[in-house]
Amino acid sequence: MITPTPSSRPASHLDRAPAAGHAEARAALGLYLPLGYPTRAASLDALHLMAQSADVLEIGIPHTAPVLDGPVIREAVGQALAGGFDIDDVFTATSELTTSTPAALLVMSYWEPIAQYGPESFASQLAAAGGAGVLIPDLPPSAATAWRAAAATAGLHTVPLIPSQASPAQLAAIGASHSGMVYAPAAPGLTGSQRPLSPDLPRQVHRLRSATRLPVAVGIGVSTPDQAGRSRRLRTPWSSARQ
Numbered sequence: 001m002i003t004p005t006p007s008s009r010p011a012s013h014l015d016r017a018p019a020a021g022h023a024e025a026r027a028a029l030g031l032y033l034p035l036g037y038p039t040r041a042a043s044l045d046a047l048h049l050m051a052q053s054a055d056v057l058e059i060g061i062p063h064t065a066p067v068l069d070g071p072v073i074r075e076a077v078g079q080a081l082a083g084g085f086d087i088d089d090v091f092t093a094t095s096e097l098t099t100s101t102p103a104a105l106l107v108m109s110y111w112e113p114i115a116q117y118g119p120e121s122f123a124s125q126l127a128a129a130g131g132a133g134v135l136i137p138d139l140p141p142s143a144a145t146a147w148r149a150a151a152a153t154a155g156l157h158t159v160p161l162i163p164s165q166a167s168p169a170q171l172a173a174i175g176a177s178h179s180g181m182v183y184a185p186a187a188p189g190l191t192g193s194q195r196p197l198s199p200d201l202p203r204q205v206h207r208l209r210s211a212t213r214l215p216v217a218v219g220i221g222v223s224t225p226d227q228a229g230r231s232r233r234l235r236t237p238w239s240s241a242r243q
Contacts, residue, residue, distance in 0.1 A: 135158075
């Protein structure tokens, strides 16, 4: 079953991001920050500054068990949680950013905070605040269909994090059931790893481009200008600086 593409105005910002980069002969740029780090006010100030350069702002929801993240992001989200981060802060920040930037606002969250809040309520609140979509790296298969339906109803994209060993059939199914873009890890391991880009990345990008018409974003491990340039030479429409 193909998930309908959201048609809300905020979601369309994500649709337009690759074209904006292409028009300037560059990859669209996504920048990530956990909300609430080092404080709520400071993180919002930082996001406003990042929005001056980013085509996509990746707003991280702090979680007590960030199992896919390395020590840098773990420390940041721990500080945000210790400072009193509340998930409603996401909607407040998104609403404020929407009024001041044309950048697409993509929320990155583990599943547990969304499940605890209520998936339908979370999707509707985020869409009302101006969010374009959500990436949930640990979305359980048992919850995936219901979440994607709630997101599409609200007008949000659901962006998948691509497993490195997915088969061509799995890649095609992922592309058909998601929208906005697909997110390919640039390097193996946890976020924040200072290591070369995966030697398999060109093949993975080619496989994705063959399996889906969705734009391919390369992130997780892109931490230097050289790595961003190499990602651009793969003819990916954007690069994400989420280490």
